[in-house]
Amino acid sequence: MGDLQGTTFLVTGANTGIGKETVRALAGRGARVVLAGRSEERTRAAIREIAAGTGNTDLDFLPLDLGDLASVRAAARTFLASGERLDVLINNAGLAGKRGMSASGFELAFGTNHVGPFLLTELLRDHIAATGPGRIVNVASTGHYRAKGIDWAAVRRPSATRTAFDEYCVSKLANVLHARELGRRLQGTGVTTYALHPGAIASDVWREVPFGVRHVMKRFMKSPEEGAVTSLYCATSPDVAHDTGRYYDDRREKEPSRIVTDELAAELWERSAAWVSAG
Numbered sequence: 001m002g003d004l005q006g007t008t009f010l011v012t013g014a015n016t017g018i019g020k021e022t023v024r025a026l027a028g029r030g031a032r033v034v035l036a037g038r039s040e041e042r043t044r045a046a047i048r049e050i051a052a053g054t055g056n057t058d059l060d061f062l063p064l065d066l067g068d069l070a071s072v073r074a075a076a077r078t079f080l081a082s083g084e085r086l087d088v089l090i091n092n093a094g095l096a097g098k099r100g101m102s103a104s105g106f107e108l109a110f111g112t113n114h115v116g117p118f119l120l121t122e123l124l125r126d127h128i129a130a131t132g133p134g135r136i137v138n139v140a141s142t143g144h145y146r147a148k149g150i151d152w153a154a155v156r157r158p159s160a161t162r163t164a165f166d167e168y169c170v171s172k173l174a175n176v177l178h179a180r181e182l183g184r185r186l187q188g189t190g191v192t193t194y195a196l197h198p199g200a201i202a203s204d205v206w207r208e209v210p211f212g213v214r215h216v217m218k219r220f221m222k223s224p225e226e227g228a229v230t231s232l233y234c235a236t237s238p239d240v241a242h243d244t245g246r247y248y249d250d251r252r253e254k255e256p257s258r259i260v261t262d263e264l265a266a267e268l269w270e271r272s273a274a275w276v277s278a279g
Helices: 017-028 041-053 068-083 109-131 142-146 166-183 210-217 224-236 262-278
Strands: 008-012 032-037 059-063 088-091 134-139 191-197 246-249
Touching: 008 017, 008 109, 008 262, 017 224, 041 059, 059 068, 059 262, 068 109, 088 109, 088 166, 088 224, 109 134, 109 166, 109 191, 109 262, 134 224, 142 166, 166 191, 166 246, 166 262, 191 224, 191 262, 224 246
Parallel strands: 008 032, 008 088, 032 059, 088 134, 134 191, 191 246
Antiparallel strands: none
16 A cells, blocks of 8 residues: 555444454555444544554544444435545445344345445445545455355345354355446446455454354454455555456455356346335
8 A cells, every 4th residue: 555645435344353454554554534333432442542553543433334224324424414535435344143134124144244335335436436536345255155146035034044154145245246236337437346355354243153163263264454455455556446346355356256247246236226225
């Protein structure tokens, strides 16, 4: 990364794990960063820590619960009302290992990891385009390779599997498909899109996994700081400034699952647009 003075980033799930390390690196390069998340207390604590460590105090909190579409709309309204520029949106927040339904009526992982970010992106993308050359980054997962497709009925029901890992993989497939179709739709606007696998990271995304299992898992995982590397690459590197809709792993473009097709990406887009219009 070069000097990021004069640029504004919005990072979701920014008070812990990969999101927090992403903010720390951006702030260290002089960027203004808006940290979006559910907990004001935890986010403001992260802001104080990062400001103290980097000397950059141009950091703000934005309330956002991605499982609640009303909260997503309120967050977008608040940001847009500020009138400030937005150069890069990093859809980092994620949830894994918890079963149930989102507040807006979707399988919990799918609603939190895809539907909420889809709506937030839709509400902010014209503003990013108006700012000038910009980027939209989806933090996905290598787990998307495990998904066999998207069961359109299942994503409107509570999680069916015991660990909800299959559902998580479907939500990460949706992140990759979203970036692909979004890249196609934004051709010519100056806004480019990316999906990425951050690596197997010992982050708070696993917070709902039972403690004993979570403890063992994390012993074999990379640190959140290492996990932020590919997010930062996609968000800032001049090497990929003119690429769009692609999938990255360890700062390299990688072929996504064979299920990731233009046809499925377009279908997911149309269904997502209908869901958020009705929700």
